[in-house]
Every structure is written in C-alpha cells, then in structure tokens.
Amino acid sequence: MATLELTLGEDVQAQPAQRGRRLGPLFWAAIGWVVFVFAAAVFADMLPLPSPTDMDMLARRAPFSAEHWLGTDGLGRDELSRLVYGARVSLVVGLCAPVIGFVLGGGLGLLAGYFRGQFETLVVGSMDVLLAFPPLIFALAVTAFLGQSIMNLTCILGVLSIPAFMRVARAATLTLARREFVIAAQALGATHARILIRELLPNVALPLLAYFLLVVAVIILVEGSLAFLGLGVPPPIPSWGSMIGEGRESLDVAPRLAFIPAIAMFLTVLSFNLVGDTLRAITDPRQGAL
Amino acid sequence: MKQQVATSPLLEVKNLVVEYVVGNKIVHAVSDVSLEIARGETLGLVGESGCGKSTLGRAVLQLRPAQSGKVLFDGADLTSMRGEALRKMRRRVQLIFQDPIASLNPRRRIGDIIAEPLVIAGYKDANKRRELVREVLGAVGLDPALVVDRLPHEFSGGQCQRICIARALVLNPEFIICDEPVSALDVSIRAQILNLLEEMKTRFRLTLLFIAHDLAVVKAVSDRVAVMYLGRICEVGPSEQLFAKPAHPYTALLIEAIPVPDPDVRPAESVPVGEPPSPIAPPSGCRFRTRCPRADRRCAEDVPELRPIAAGKYVACHHPLT
C-alpha cells in the first residue's frame, strides 16, 4: 500500500522564513541610493535646477551657496545640476551597454554550453579574440570612425562586455545541462528549443542577472574613465567622468570640483556592487543541491 | 511470471555497443549486449559502478548514441528513428533517475513539471492537463492541493521521487526504465518507494527495466535478473533461481559480498580479488578473468557468449558454477 504523505502541509510552510534574514540594512541602503540616483536622473527636467550648460563667468568655482547648492565649476556652471544630468549619462550607458552583453553574450553562452562540440569551440575562440583586443584602442578606433555619442559609447562598451557574459552563461549551462532534469526533458521528447527556453534559461538567467548588476558598476566606471580621457560623450553634455577630468585643473583651488562627482560615482558603483553581490549570493544554485 | 516464447517481447536489445571518447581514450561502456523484456515483466539489471548499466538504460532510450546494434520497441526500430517519430515513441517509454531532487527543475512548480509531458505530447486543454496531474499525484500518494504550487526544494528525497514517478506515469506509458531509483534515499524510505513502484506497475500495467547495484533491492521487484560486468552481460535468469544457484562466478562473488544483518553469519573472509579493471582497456576474452578464481587460458582468448544452460537461464562463462 503506498503511504500517503499527510503531514506535508505543516512541514512545507516552515520554508519562507529563511530568505528575509539575508538582506541586511546595507543592502537596503544601496537600493535606496540607486533608486535615488535613478529618480534624480529621470526627473531631472522637472527639478528646479539651473541649466547645466549655462555659464556664469562671474561666479566661477563659487563655493556652496543658496543659489548654487554645490557651487559652480570652472566655467560657472551649476555643479549640482551637472551632477544630476551627468547621472543620466552614467545610468544610460551603465544600464544599456550591459543589456547588449547580457542578450548576446548570455545567448551565445547558453547555446555554447548546451550544444558543445565545434560550435562551442567557435564561440569560445571568438570570445577569446575579442577579449584579447585592447579595449581602449577599440574605443578610440570606433569613436574616431563613427564619432563620439552616447549611442556609440553604449555599443562599444556593450560589445566589450559580451565575452564576460558568455563565460558566465556557459559555465552555468555546463553544470546544468548535465543534471538529470534536462535529461528527463529530453527523455520526454522535448525539442532543443523547449529545453533551452523552459528548462535552462530560468536557471541560467538568475545568476546572469546578478552578474549583470556587477557589470553595470564596471561600465559606469569605464565610462567615467573614458570621459576623463576625453573619449566619452562630447561637451557640453555633462558626465561624471568628464567632470572629474575638468576638476583636475582646479585641484589646488577647489578640490571639491573633482571629488563631488567622484564621490557620486563611488557611491553608485558601490551600491550596484552590493546589490549584485547580495543577489548572487541568494540566487546561488545551492537550492538545486538541497 | 513465466516467459512465453510465443509472444513477441516488448523490448528487444540486439548487440548494442556504446562507446564514448574521454580525452583521447575510448571507454567501452556497453559491448555487444542483447536483452529481451516481455510485456508486463520486470527485468532487473544489476552490476557495480562502471559496468555500463546506466549507459545501457540511456542508450535504450536513445539518449546516448550507440555505435552499433538495434533497439526494438514493440517491433519498431528505435535506433533508426529521428525527429518527430522518435518523439512520439518517447511517450510510451519513460525514465526515472537516481537523484530525485536533481531530476526536477529547481525553478519550476511541481504542477508545471508534471504537466510538461502532457504539453509536449500536445494536450492543449489546460483543465484536462490539471485533472490528469491531480489524478497521477493522488496515485503516487501525494495530496495534489498541497503539492502542485510548490518548488522541488521544499520536498524531501522520497517525496521528490514520488513526484518523478508521477511525471513518468502521467502519459500512461507502457515501459519505464528505473535507473537506481532508490539508491539515493534513506533505508526507511526505500521500502516505501519500492512498494509504490510495484503498486504502480500493477495499476498501470507497466513493463519495467529496473537498474540497480543492490542485489536484494533488484530481487525484490524483478521477475528476471541480468547481471552485468564491465559492459557485458554475465548471466540472465529468473530471480529466485539466479540468486539461489548462481551460474556465473561474478554473480556468486556479488552475493557473497552482501553484508547480512545477522551477527551469527560471519562475513566471508573476502579473498583479495583486487579492483575491477577500467572500461578503457578491458581485459581480453572474458572481462571478469582478472578477478575470477576459475580463470584459465581459454578465458583470456575467447569471449564467452551468452548461452542457455537451463530453461530461461543464460550464462556467459567458459566454466560456469553448477
């Protein structure tokens, strides 16, 4: 006689308590900062800020005042306003570029890890070639040919992030594709497409998403560095990196001009890192090994 | 259950060879294996790790490519089928795995997992699917209302195995291959699952290929048993007789090695017969000869063929016991 598992209900309810404890105050502070920066960037036009491009030559490098909360920069432009509009560039590039990597790199990694064989060798090989390319030269070349713009910058950084996503997706797929639930799906007669989309993708997507947030942090930094070197978005569009670059000249007189955007970048990158790390820890396929 | 010679077997494996490449070496996982399973019977396949029994199970289902040989299911040649025809066949043949938790997609709900075979088979009506899922969950002893919306990690090993069995049964298959279905479970749960399998077999009128390394477990559910060693079948015969009077020295060795829960039975001082050789370079002739006390020159030169020595009993040995 098969025995009925009647005691199931009570045992099963005990589970949900576990997750909540992992997200500490630091995590929520990070989320808070990200949301804040986001909101500021999105609603920048509606905020009572002076234009970021209006130059006031009489009030250059002005200290904090009621009119200019964070003072003005070397050309008399409102620092706070530039900071807020600069956030836009960082976030747009920071979020859109990794999306390219996520979709293309993640997709290639998933397929390579599932089908293996020559296709995998081809994919991995071409990613290795891409990785071997000095990224800065690549960025220089593209901007020289196609000009500097947010779009081009996003594409360059997006393409450069493809190999990393491919690696993460492939690694996750390799371990999962050999697990019995995938073989079970094959035994049921599922097509490759069905297995990839219904069995593998939901399992690979989560670690990939957690990794995505870490890449966002990196891209923001890289964009900042490129802008610092003069390779980013062209002036007068403000960008945190170019603000730091411009502030370099005033370091002895008004170091805040370089530090304020640097601190904003630091906090944003740190927040994305924290959120990404925490999500990665939570979505660890440890659950599958229980 | 006496094997009728007249009725054609449900499953026929003919001279199956499965090899695969590891690094630059070839692993001879399954070498020239032939088997027959009659409709309604349970054939147990027993052997230690590395003997190729799991590989054989997967190759029968065409989940692993075979180098040569045929697999006939109800007369149809599975080895030559491709695409849609093969997928249709899969609905009649199912597989249950060793690790029940790993056999379930950790991110899908149980209801979806069990309904998956129905979706693949083309059952469009969602309500009908739900009903079938509920029915089969009840059959394996789980309350559908408590189970359907949960994720696999919320269940124990034994419960997960029940869910896997439910998934295998939902399409009403004719033949199920059980690949070590209880090895990963606790002792007290094993008996439950074995009883469940027996009950399901009767209720759904199944034919089973039961693969395991535990002889007592295999004997408990099988009508006939095949013993496998290093890719070859050593002996096939009715369960009772095979274990009461083994004909192949390897079968005898396996039986002797089982720890008996009786303190008065002193465990036989095992002769240090060494380790099983690797399937990458199996011994010539009879593969068991390196550990066999009866081996001689002939065993190194001639591969023993599986031949009948009594009604329903076959052994591949030049010097069988009895």
Added chain:
Amino acid sequence: MTGTPLLSVERVAVDLPSARGNLRAVDQVDLSLDAGRTLGIVGESGCGKTMLSRAILQLLPKKARLSGRVMFDGQDLAHCNPETLRKLRARSLAVVFQDPMTSLNPVLTIGTQLIETLQAHLELDMIAAKKRSVDLLAAVGIPAPDQRLTQYPHQLSGGMRQRVAIAIALSCEPKLLIADEPTTALDVTIQAQILDLLAREQKRRHMAMIIITYDLGVVAGRTDEVAVMYAGRLVERAPTQALFKQMHMPYTEALLAAIPKLETAPHTPLPAISGRPPDPTRPTKGCSFAPRCRYSAGRCESEKPPLVPAETSAHQFACFHPIKIAAGVGA
C-alpha cells in the same frame, strides 16, 4: 569491562542555530567504548550520527554549541586547550570519511599527503617517512605502493582512494579510529574488502573503532556493540548479538525489516515505515518516532521515553512500548 573506558561520551548535546530556529542535532547521548572494541552507530540521514562523530573529534562547525563531556584517555576533549587537542589528533584519534575524493586533497600527491602527516605528528625525517608511507600503503593492500606515492587521488579508483585515506588515518597508530560511512560510496565487492581491512588493522593494533553507517548489515558481523540513533537521540544500545536476537525499540525492528533481504521472494511487499524522518528544527514533546510507530499510544506523544535497561544493563532502549517477542514472530 575492566577499568575506565577509552572513550566516554557523557550527556553530549549539539545545538546548531539556523535560520529556522535552534536545531538540536544531538540530544543527550551517552556512550562508552573500551580499547580494542568496535562500536557501530546506526541511523538514517539526519539522525545526528555524523554530528556526534564531529563532536567527539571536536570538528563541529563554528556555530555549533556543544554541551556535555567527551572523555578520551582521561582528558575532556570538549574543554582542553587547542595544543593538547592537536597533539591528540592523528596520534590518538583518527577519522576516515565517506567520500575519499573530497577527504583527500586533489592537488597533492598521495605521497605528499602521507609524508606530511607522518612528519607533522611523528617528527620523522623525509627518508624514514617515505619508507613508512610505502609500508603503510602495502599494509592496506595497495599494489605497487612506491609508484602510488607520486600519483594523485583522481588517478586511483574509489576503493583505492579509501584505502589511502585509511592508510593516512592509521599512519600514526591511533588509539581510536572513527569511520564515518566508510563504504557507502563504494561498490559492494569493494565494501567487503575495505571492512575486512579495517577489522584486520584493528585487531593488529588493538585499536578502538567506531563505524558509523545506515546499514544494519554492515554492523552485524563486524561490531561488538551497536547504538541506534533517531532524531538526535540514542534509542537503543546493546551488544551486537543481543541486539539482533531481541530488538526492543520498534524503530530498530522496523529498520531491520525495511531492508530487502536476498532470501525473500520477489514481489513480496516490503514492510515499509510510513511517514518521514522528523524535522530537527521542530522537536516534538514526545517520542520522535511516535508519528511513524505502529505501537505508539497516549504516553508516547507527550513524554520522551528515557533510556532504560533491558534484561541486562548492557542492553538499553528508549521506548514505552518495547517489543517483547523476538523479531519475526510479532505481527
């Protein structure tokens, strides 16, 4: 029993704080073992047998809290200083784990692992340690031992790796060897060889041994005494012969009955134990086995049965409705 036992576990309890509340992995266990004798600890997964062995070896996870005493050779292991403990390890206490692939370092050669242990604990020089290693490998039945010294664990089969793990454990002549499921991951023919090896070495060295397993078959012929654990508690304890002759605790009997035996005819329904092992984070007031026990009655749900002696003081069990008739005769 002559004199004080080599190992004496006194009212040992292990608590593990977890996200779901406190987990009592081991609940007030008393055990003792004399030199040269073998104790078998039997139970299923989650019964606490591994935690108990870790408690004896003082290898518990950081978060765990241990109460009670672990008296080994006159010292309380739970309360001695780390230096004393380190010296005791390998010299007197040794352990063999279930999976030799993870208990051996995969990036070091066998030789390095053996020699390191010998040098650290016996202070031998390289040449002496090497010779001793070869002797040890030969003693555990590994062919061509000198060649093995330069091999890595992955180049050996599971049985061979377990022999190496045993060689490392025995290298410093321990007084007590704890084998935690030493053969669960191995084939049945190799299992017999490994268990024979352990028995041989134990006799030779007059070593005390604890075998932890889920398999009553493994303990039947190879132990002097058996302790059965369930949900962190000791539920029955007896000299092996006495236990199999007459089991008192229904769980022990049910465990034995649930093992498929080679003598039973095929298709005989197995006497399965209904339900599942209890959740250690939700301890029950009464006997942990009560929900699955066919003999349970009122008292079983409200009180925890204490360990009481049976016909002899050596045989103890924890049950309010023990089995009085020999197994096989009762319904």
